[in-house]
Amino acid sequence: MRKANTSRLAATGLGLGVWLALVAPAAVGAAPRPAPHPAPARFVAHALPPDLATPAQARPPAAVQARLNELGVQREFRYAQVESQPSAWDLFWARFWRQVARWLSSRSYQGFWKWVLYALFIGAAVFIVLKLLQVDLTAAFGRAPRRAALDYDTAAENIHELDFATRLREAEDTGNYRLALRLGYLELLKKLTDQGLIDWQPDKTNHAYLRELADRRPAARAPFGELTRQFEYVWYGELALPAAGYRQARAAQQQLGQQLSPASRRAAA
Amino acid sequence: MDPLSSSDLNQPDSFAPAGADALPTPPADASAAQASTADTTFAPRTDLSSLTARTQAVRQEISRIIVGQADLLELLLTALLADGHVLLEGVPGVAKTLTAKLLARTLAVPFSRIQFTPDLMPADVLGTSIFRPAQGDFEFRPGPIFASVVLIDEINRGPAKTQSALVEVIEERTVTQDVQAHRMSSPFVVLATQNPIEQEGTYRLPEAQLDRFLFKLNVGYPTLAEEVQILQGHHSGFGSLALEQVQAVLSAQDLAALRQQVGQxxxxxxxxxxxxxxxxxxxxxxxxxxxxxxxxxxxxxxxxxxxxxxxxxxxxxxxxxxxxxxxxxxxxxxxxxxxxxxxxxxxxxxxxxxxxxxxxx
Missing domain, CATH: 1.10.8.80 (Magnesium chelatase subunit I, C-Terminal domain)
Structure with a gap:
C-alpha cells in the first residue's frame, strides 16, 4: 500500500514538472508584451569617457583572515545551535496525526464513507425525534428565548359550568344590576351556543358572535346587536344601571332567548 | 367568523363596528342619543360630536386623493389622537409617503419632510450650532425635525448614528445640543416610512427606536376595484393640483382638545x-x-x-x-x-x- 502511495506521489510530481517545463513558459510567453519605446527622430550615440580612476586594492588574504579571527571571538558572532526538545503537547499531536495517517492507510478506511452515511442517518433520525418532541435544542447553546413565567391563568370562566340561575338571583338580590346584566348576557350566549347559532370560543369578541348570528339568523341581528351594546355600555363602560333599566334589558334578553329557542322556531315554522 | 382570521390584523372588517355586521353605532352627540330603555341611555356620557366631526373632515380630505386604505386612515387618526408616532412600511409605490403628506396637509401645523439617505448626519436632522463672529458666541440653528408633523421618508436608509439621534427627540420630544435641551412644540408627530428590509439598501431599525413608534402599519396593495379607480382618476387628469386642493381642517388647539377628550x-x-x-x-x-x-x-x-x-x-x-x-x-x-x-x-x-x-x- 505504501509503495502504491509513493508511486502515486511520484506520478503527480512528474506531471507537475512537465507542466512547469512545457505549459508555464507558454503561458508566460502568451502574456501581452509591453509596447516598444518610440525611438527619437534623431538618435546620436555618444562614447563614454575612459575610466581613469585608480583601481581598488584587494586586501591580502592574511589581513582578511586576521579580521575574521578577530570577529570570530566576539560574542555577537558566536552562534550556538540550540537543540529543542518537543513538548508533551507536540508529541501528542505528532502521535495523533500518525495514528490518523495509519488509519487512513489501513483497510478499515475503505469503509469510511459507509460509516459517515450511517452517522448522517442516525443524526437525522435524532433530529426528527427531538423536533417531534418539541425539545428546544437552542437552549443548549446559550441563545435561548428569554421566557418569563406567567403568574396568571389566561382562561377564566366557562359559561357551560356557571350556575346562572343562582348567580343571577344573588346579583339581583344585592342590587348589583351591572353584574346581573352581564350574567344575563352570558346566559344568552350559552343558549345561542347550545342551539348551534354561535360557536363559543374564549378568544372571540361580541362582534364575532354578532356576525355569526347574523349569518345564521339574520332577523336576530338587530336585537342581539342592541343587547350587546347595552352589555358593553354597562360592563365595559361602567354605566350605572338602575333597577328599571335592568328589568327592561333583562326582559329583552329573555325575549330573544325565547325567540331563538328550538320550540319557538318549530312553532314559527 | 374568527375575529383574527383575516390575513392582515390591520383589516378592520373582522373587528370594526362599521359595516353590515357591526353593532349599531351610537350617535356621538349625547343630546341626540337614543334611549334603549325607559330609564337608561346607552350612549357616550361625554360629547364626542366635535371629535367625530373633525376626524371625519380629515378622512374626507384625505379620501379626495387616496383611494381605499380605510384601515390605514383609521389607524393614522388613532395615532394622531393618541399622541403617538407611526411607522409605515410597504413596498415602493403603495402611497405611503403620499398618505403621510396628505395627513400633514389636513393639519394646520408646521410640517417638514426629511429624506433619509446613507450619508445623512445627525446635525442635518436635529440642527447645529453656528458661530457668530459679531457676538462671539454660538447660535443653535434648528434642523428640520423642529416641526409639528415630521415626515421621515425611507427612515431605514439612514446611518446608525442618525437613527440614534432620533431616539431622544421621538420619545422625550427634546433635542439636547451643547448641553442645552430644546423642547419640541406640541403637537409633535413623526410619520416615518420605510421599505421592507428585504429591499436593497435598507437596514433594520434598532429595537430601541422601533419601540418608540406607537404603531407600525403595513401598507398593502389596493384591491382590483381600488386600482381601477386609481387608474381612472389619473386618466381623467388627476395630478398635483388635486394635492393642493386638500385643506387644513384641524388646528393644533383643536387637536389638543381632542387629545384631552381621549385621555378621559x-x-x-x-x-x-x-x-x-x-x-x-x-x-x-x-x-x-x-x-x-x-x-x-x-x-x-x-x-x-x-x-x-x-x-x-x-x-x-x-x-x-x-x-x-x-x-x-x-x-x-x-x-x-x-x-x-x-x-x-x-x-x-x-x-x-x-x-x-x-x-x-
Missing part, C-alpha cells in the same frame, strides 16, 4: 388586565426571542382609548384591543431564529397570542 376615556379593570395579559404573553411565547415592553402595554392602552373615541364610544372594549394588537406589537417583538427559518411572521404570532387569551366578559 373609561377603561374597565378587566380590559386593563386583558391588555397586560396579551403583552405578557409575548414574553412567554416560545416563538419569540424578545417580548414586548411595558411601553407596549401603554401604547395599546392609549391607542385603544383613541380608537374607541373614533368609533363613538367613551369606553374601551376588548374589540379595540384586539384590533390594535398587531399594529402595536408587530415591531416590538423578535422571532426566534427557528421561527424565522420556518417562515413565521410577527403578525402570526400576535394572532396566536390574542387567540390564547380569553376575552374579558
Amino acid at each position: 376615556q373609561r377603561v374597565e379593570a378587566n380590559v386593563l388586565e386583558y391588555i397586560a395579559k396579551i403583552v405578557g404573553q409575548t414574553r412567554a411565547h416560545k416563538a419569540l426571542y424578545l417580548g414586548a415592553s411595558p411601553r407596549a402595554s401603554l401604547a395599546l392602552l392609549n391607542g385603544a382609548k383613541a380608537l374607541a373615541a373614533l368609533r363613538g364610544r367613551d369606553f374601551v372594549t376588548p374589540e379595540d384591543v384586539q384590533f390594535l394588537a398587531a399594529p402595536v406589537l408587530r415591531h416590538r417583538i423578535m422571532l426566534t431564529p427557528e421561527r424565522e427559518m420556518e417562515g413565521g411572521t410577527p403578525d402570526e404570532v400576535v394572532k396566536q397570542i390574542v387567540q390564547s387569551v380569553e376575552v374579558p366578559r
Whole structure:
C-alpha cells in the first residue's frame, strides 16, 4: 500500500514538472508584451569617457583572515545551535496525526464513507425525534428565548359550568344590576351556543358572535346587536344601571332567548 | 367568523363596528342619543360630536386623493389622537409617503419632510450650532425635525448614528445640543416610512427606536376595484393640483382638545388586565426571542382609548384591543431564529397570542 502511495506521489510530481517545463513558459510567453519605446527622430550615440580612476586594492588574504579571527571571538558572532526538545503537547499531536495517517492507510478506511452515511442517518433520525418532541435544542447553546413565567391563568370562566340561575338571583338580590346584566348576557350566549347559532370560543369578541348570528339568523341581528351594546355600555363602560333599566334589558334578553329557542322556531315554522 | 382570521390584523372588517355586521353605532352627540330603555341611555356620557366631526373632515380630505386604505386612515387618526408616532412600511409605490403628506396637509401645523439617505448626519436632522463672529458666541440653528408633523421618508436608509439621534427627540420630544435641551412644540408627530428590509439598501431599525413608534402599519396593495379607480382618476387628469386642493381642517388647539377628550376615556379593570395579559404573553411565547415592553402595554392602552373615541364610544372594549394588537406589537417583538427559518411572521404570532387569551366578559 505504501509503495502504491509513493508511486502515486511520484506520478503527480512528474506531471507537475512537465507542466512547469512545457505549459508555464507558454503561458508566460502568451502574456501581452509591453509596447516598444518610440525611438527619437534623431538618435546620436555618444562614447563614454575612459575610466581613469585608480583601481581598488584587494586586501591580502592574511589581513582578511586576521579580521575574521578577530570577529570570530566576539560574542555577537558566536552562534550556538540550540537543540529543542518537543513538548508533551507536540508529541501528542505528532502521535495523533500518525495514528490518523495509519488509519487512513489501513483497510478499515475503505469503509469510511459507509460509516459517515450511517452517522448522517442516525443524526437525522435524532433530529426528527427531538423536533417531534418539541425539545428546544437552542437552549443548549446559550441563545435561548428569554421566557418569563406567567403568574396568571389566561382562561377564566366557562359559561357551560356557571350556575346562572343562582348567580343571577344573588346579583339581583344585592342590587348589583351591572353584574346581573352581564350574567344575563352570558346566559344568552350559552343558549345561542347550545342551539348551534354561535360557536363559543374564549378568544372571540361580541362582534364575532354578532356576525355569526347574523349569518345564521339574520332577523336576530338587530336585537342581539342592541343587547350587546347595552352589555358593553354597562360592563365595559361602567354605566350605572338602575333597577328599571335592568328589568327592561333583562326582559329583552329573555325575549330573544325565547325567540331563538328550538320550540319557538318549530312553532314559527 | 374568527375575529383574527383575516390575513392582515390591520383589516378592520373582522373587528370594526362599521359595516353590515357591526353593532349599531351610537350617535356621538349625547343630546341626540337614543334611549334603549325607559330609564337608561346607552350612549357616550361625554360629547364626542366635535371629535367625530373633525376626524371625519380629515378622512374626507384625505379620501379626495387616496383611494381605499380605510384601515390605514383609521389607524393614522388613532395615532394622531393618541399622541403617538407611526411607522409605515410597504413596498415602493403603495402611497405611503403620499398618505403621510396628505395627513400633514389636513393639519394646520408646521410640517417638514426629511429624506433619509446613507450619508445623512445627525446635525442635518436635529440642527447645529453656528458661530457668530459679531457676538462671539454660538447660535443653535434648528434642523428640520423642529416641526409639528415630521415626515421621515425611507427612515431605514439612514446611518446608525442618525437613527440614534432620533431616539431622544421621538420619545422625550427634546433635542439636547451643547448641553442645552430644546423642547419640541406640541403637537409633535413623526410619520416615518420605510421599505421592507428585504429591499436593497435598507437596514433594520434598532429595537430601541422601533419601540418608540406607537404603531407600525403595513401598507398593502389596493384591491382590483381600488386600482381601477386609481387608474381612472389619473386618466381623467388627476395630478398635483388635486394635492393642493386638500385643506387644513384641524388646528393644533383643536387637536389638543381632542387629545384631552381621549385621555378621559373609561377603561374597565378587566380590559386593563386583558391588555397586560396579551403583552405578557409575548414574553412567554416560545416563538419569540424578545417580548414586548411595558411601553407596549401603554401604547395599546392609549391607542385603544383613541380608537374607541373614533368609533363613538367613551369606553374601551376588548374589540379595540384586539384590533390594535398587531399594529402595536408587530415591531416590538423578535422571532426566534427557528421561527424565522420556518417562515413565521410577527403578525402570526400576535394572532396566536390574542387567540390564547380569553376575552374579558
